[in-house]
Amino acid sequence: MTGATTLHVRSINHKTAPTAVRERAHLTEVRAAELMDALSAGSTGAGGGRGEPDCVSVIPVSTCNRTEIYLEVRVGADPDAILREALTAIGAEADLFFGEHALRLDNLDAIAHLFRLASGMESLMLGEPQITAQLKDAYRQARAHHEPGPGLLRAFQGAFRAGKRVRTETRISTGAVSVAFAAVELARKFFDRFSRHRAVLVGAGETGALAARHFLQHEIGQLTVVNRSFERAQALAATLREEQLRQLDEPDGDDTRRVDRALRARADRIVARPWEELGAAIAAADVVLTTTGATEPVIMPDMVHEAVRGRHGLPLFMLDIAVPRDVHPEVSKIGNVFVFGLEDLDEIVQGNLAARRNQIPHAERLIGEELDQFRQWLEDIDLRPTVAEFRAYLEDLKDKQVGFVRKKHSDEVADEVDKSLQQFIKKVLGRSMSTLRNSESREERQRHLETLRHLFSTDDRDPD
């Protein structure tokens, strides 16, 4: 690692620590802010005697599966000592971050980890997109609190870019990897516009409610809740209705589809019907979700025969996620009736996970490309001040020349000269940078830098 700072991460995550440890390591928003304060007011041992703290910047990231602390410290400073001191100061369990459950990575390894994390490669559910939003939140909070150093700033920006590339150029985030989403994915193989279709939920238990929520989230046109206890059906319908109306006031996230607000607001979108009307409810539905606690099948062949009679061949999608089964085995033999169970959803999930795993090499390649860019940036850190000075010198000369031309000629001519000299400066700087980058050794590079400083130093500039 070159430059005036070094980068580090100390992580406790689902791969290194059990849930109990992760819970102890979790940093609330308040705790994270305290940690940032403690680190910015920390020791100044390596500050070069300038009274600046050793810790240039910190970005804590704490989610349900991980607590990670990204640090940028001055060269020569001990990141572990700095972090331990700060964690102790805020009353956190400092030892957790240095024990057997901690992952400790430095410099490029730390950055590679961050890039992989932003790409969903480190997530419990490979490719899940939530981590990007969580990282962005942590980054925003850190910036609001204290401007991160150049290293962390660049690292996080690179991580977001890497994450975006991996998500858009690979299929690592496609396909349902949870049973609830698999249910929606499976139903989408029948009906592409949910808003035109109706669903019926048989049973008012928690599992059914969860499945129903997913279908409502994907804009199913109407949901009818049927339960042996009509009161429970009504209560669940009312709860789901309230949730939908509450969501009307919430802005949609980046990764959600546009919600048909008028559809959500419709009062009759979620209704309850008594158990006696189960057959009629099925007849009126395209999607049947059933999760009752019954010990015998409740959806019988004659009921379904009756239901499909008026459908003119339109498929009826039935999802039986009850144990034992709610749908009689004979029902699946009825034409245009498709009955699926939990094992089918699991098969879809496994298939999607396998497809995501196949994308790992491609994702790794993209992350490698982004890491190379970051590495290049790191290697050029020591060039920047001198090149910036050189640029300023050239810009200054250019402005003088353009001013001179402007006095003697028209503005148009002066503007053309300005443009032309801009191009000239760009080429000169580009050539200088590539010469410096391609130096055979660090010593030679330093010599070139010294020469450049000596030749174009601001102190030695010709006043004319």
Next chain:
Amino acid sequence: MSTALTLITILLPLGYAAVWADYLWLFYTDHPWARRTCSRLAGSLVLLHMAAIVVRAVGLKRLPMGTQSEFLAALALALMGTYLVIERRLRAKQTGFLTTGAAALLMLLASLAGPGTANTSPLLQDPGFAGHAVLVLLAYTALSLSFLYAILYLVLARQLMRRQFGLLFRRLPALETLERMSVVAVEMGVPLLFLALALGHLWMYNLADRVDPKMAATLTPWDPKILLSWVIFLAYTAGLVGHRFWGWRGRRMNIMAVAAYIAVVVGMGAIHHFFPTFHKFPTLDAAVTADTLEQSLARHAAAGSPLETREWR
């Protein structure tokens, strides 16, 4: 101009192959780049091909469907163009590899067929025939696509019934989408077929004055091919009405679409081979040797008879 046309003739099959490869890549990998580029590439190719055909038509002063190669190329263009309209309407690209593959194959066959002998058939110089032929080509291309989507519907439905969650399950659009694609293709094909038949009738009466009396006597609306075309038109119209107003949906509807198309192909083939019809052209059918409308019109044109326009009777 001829150099440009030669260059386009070489480039077009390669272009069709590239489009097919792009759609195939999309189907197998669902790669975002393929998703972004396939439609644009196909659209550009269609425009290029159309431009080439127009230039060629102007240069030759006839409809460029006079040789086997020209006809196959026109068929490829019709297939690609019709598919793109459906894809654009329903925003479903995952079935493109099939249609673009068929179009690429037709273009390859067109290239292998070679330029053929220069065709000076007066039919090809007749605007009435040109309009009729192009409309027929587009109409039957649309109906062919409807058949293809109906087949895909039945395949996916079968996969779902058997709980096979493989590549087809992951890549094909929803059953509802496939059905709509099939219906949209019919919605395109039916009016095109009607226009083709109407124009054909008008042109037939105009033509009667320009051929030998013996041949003119065969120009009748009761020609078996014309009659079958009207039956096809009515059958598909009934299907559309049933879908729209009587709720014909799902597997049954798609089986009907498949059966209808098979009936079209078998019926047309049977009429072509076993019934007398003036709808036989040596241009496109090497097996045709009898005295044909085309030959009669050529003789009449060579004799320098003045053109007349017969009123509709």
